[in-house]
Amino acid sequence: MQNEIKKRLAELDKIFDLKSIQKRQTSDPTSITKYYRLNRLTYWLLMDRGGSVHLSLDGDYLGSAKLIAKLIDKYRPKTILELAAGKGANTKYLSKEFQKSQFFALDLPKGQFNPAKLNQSMNVDADDGDFHNLEGFTDATLDLVFIVEALCYANNQNRVIREVKRTLRPGGLFVIIQDNLTQDNYSSAELLAVKLLHAGVMSNFRERSYRSLKTNLTKNGMKIIQHKDLTENVQPQLERFDNQARFFIRHERFTRLLTKLLPQEITANIISVYLLPALFRAKLDKYEMVIAQKIKS
């Protein structure tokens, strides 16, 4: 697997300026929203026409929302907040399924988020916002907060978790679905690969392991009640990613031309899409759902 990562890095190195890409400024809202604005079409073409900007589970782009739905069935939360709702696919689906619950959704302005569209549903209140600061929500008023493939964009994960804990009622749940790094120490090739994986989609490389997530949750008074490995479930999507990325790697000259014609925000996606399956296969990264509960004091 080590060899596969080295081989993929060497192939990518022939096309991209990997040194500059790994140094990209990935954690500031302006770069993140620019990335999502420029990639509206890319995600529409490569992922889902329904507005999902995350991996499908067993081929289903509503797979993550359906996992949240199971929790809603079980715990019957009345107030639910989606952080970093993106194009709103999760909140749209869930607010239709659970019309008696009140949904809130936020994401950064000037990116891919369109709160007015989500607000067409009676039980949705969506607004621009940054998940590091949930000042619009009073203490202990939410029953469930969830975030899909976006906590990885936090430049201060601890602050986000502190805010979530503040706004949750005692016993309330925080659900995080995303890929997490499995280790803290890497060989130089592995380290370059994980840095590029994140730089390619403008997410943050720091605090990306499950261990640091667990530390931040527990030190903020949250108890992990479930830690589920979903890596097998994203396999169909990874196979598609492998094929899509291989096309660009095989057509080296064409892809090099694309890197000259298109913004790096678009072309560097190829790097992440090519490295992700290899990192999952090497078990350096896993797709996971973590459910934490605010401890009742």
Ligand SMILES: C[S@@+](CC[C@H](N)C(=O)[O-])C[C@H]1O[C@@H](n2cnc3c(N)ncnc32)[C@H](O)[C@@H]1O
């Ligand atoms: C991979 S997309 C996921 C979108 C959505 N959760 C989904 O599942 O389709 C990541 C989202 O995180 C949002 N995001 C990044 N940093 C954020 C922040 N500080 N506050 C709120 N949203 C943020 C981005 O704007 C983007 O819409």
